Amino acid sequence: MSAPRMLTGDRPTGRLHLGHYVGSIANRVKLHQRYESFFIIADLHMLTTKNTREDIEQVSRNAREMVTDILAAGIEPDRATFYxxxxxxxxxDLNTLFQNLVTVPRLERVPSIKEMARDAGKEEIPYGLLGYPVLQAADILCVRGQAVPVGKDNAAHVEVTREIARRFNHLYGKVFPVPELIAAETPTLVGTDGQAKMSKSRGNAIALSDDAATVRRKVMGMYTDPNRVRADVPGMVEGNPVFAYHDVFNSDRAQVEELKERYRAGRVGDVEVKEKLAVALNRFLDPIRERRARFEADSGLVDQLIVEGTERTRVEVRRTLVEVRRAMGLTSAYTQVRRRAERYRKAAATPA
Incomplete structure (x- = not known):
């Protein structure tokens, strides 16, 4: 490989939001100039929680929107492989082989699995969801990924990948790199309701593709300090979602500090703080909107990127699988049986 490889991606369940941006996309934008970058459209992972016929019918549309969001955020199409x-x-096939290198109790200790089941309204954990980290290991290692920029939720999954890579290399010889997890500066972003992380399913997200009016409406409805009933009452900055967003997205640091000081002293109302946050968010999102418009105007480009990337990735994965089967001895096992069968056929065909 000419350059170290990065593997990252998302499930095609809808448009990406600010939580995705801080959790992994910001890192992807920085890293994709240094790494050979593969971006997975993880529709098999989607099936662990969303697997109705209607869900599956939305994959192609959601995939296009997701890739467009990623490109709009700053990924250059000539430096990325989408598949x-x-x-x-x-x-x-690789997932099947990896299933034997990890135990059920180990997977049950992955904290996000139960959370994903709960968020999906499932009383019991499906087999596929329990094995989510194993399939993720196959995703990462099938292209020999060496760097994985992920949000907080997937950190434990990547650790399972690292364990599987080490286990495989120990048993069969060094085939895989042990990938490095690259954590985000802001691991999670609380939703606009202040009750949980930002999530499409909870309806508490600001999408990267939201227009300015939508962003303002969502910001003006945000949760703040519940104990603050008037503008002249001193408020809490710590744990306040509005200020958490200011800290991440408002580039005017002097303004942020001034707002915090006034808020703590009871000299500014929530409306003003939110108004300035809406301005800051729209200032942050404007370049993303402009890039998105350019990619949307080039009809068919995103589909072409996905097709080309998928075909290229499949070549890489086939190459990896051949090496895996050879290292495990699976190729030689069948070869031996076939040779004996050929000798048998020749002997049977020879006149006595």
Whole structure:
């Protein structure tokens, strides 16, 4: 490989939001200039919680929107390989082989699995969801990924990948790099309701593709300090979602500090703080909107990127699988059986 490789991506369940940006996209934008970058459209992972016929019918549309969001955020199309997970069946073969390198109790200790099941309204954990980190290991290692920029939720999954890579290399010889987890500066972003992390399913998210009016409306409805009933009452800055967003997205640091000082002293109302946050967020999102408009105007480009990327990735995955099977001895096992069968056929065909 000419350059170290990065593997990252998302499930095609809808448009990406600010939580995705701080959790991993910001890192992807910085890293994709240094790494050979693969971006997975993880529709098989989507099936662990969203697997109705209607969900699946939305994959192609959601995939296009997701890739457009990623490009709009700053990823250059000539430095990225986008691919559709379900279009590469060899990943499933690798997943099957990896399942034997990790135990059920180990997977049950991954904290996000129960959270994902709860968020999806599932009383019991499906087999596929329990094995989510194993399939993720196949995703990362099938292209020999060496860097994985992820949010807080997926950190434990990447650790499972590291364990599987080490286990495989120990048993069968060094085939895989042990990937490095690259954590975000802001691991999670609380939702606009202040009750949980930003999430599409909870309806508490600001999308990267939201227009200015939508952003302002969502900001003006944000949760703040519940104990503050009037503007002249001193308020809490710590734990206040509005100020958490100011800290991450408002580039005018002097303004942020001045607002915090006035808020703590009871000299500014929530409306003014939110108004300035809306301005700051729209200032942050404007370049993303402009890039998105350019990619949307080039009809068919995103589809072409996905097709080209999927075809290229499948070649890489097939190459990896051949090496994996050879290292494990699976190739030689069948070769030996076939040779004996050929000798048998020749002997049977020879006259006595």
């Amino acid at each position: 559709l997970q379900s279009a590469i069946p060899e990943v499933g």
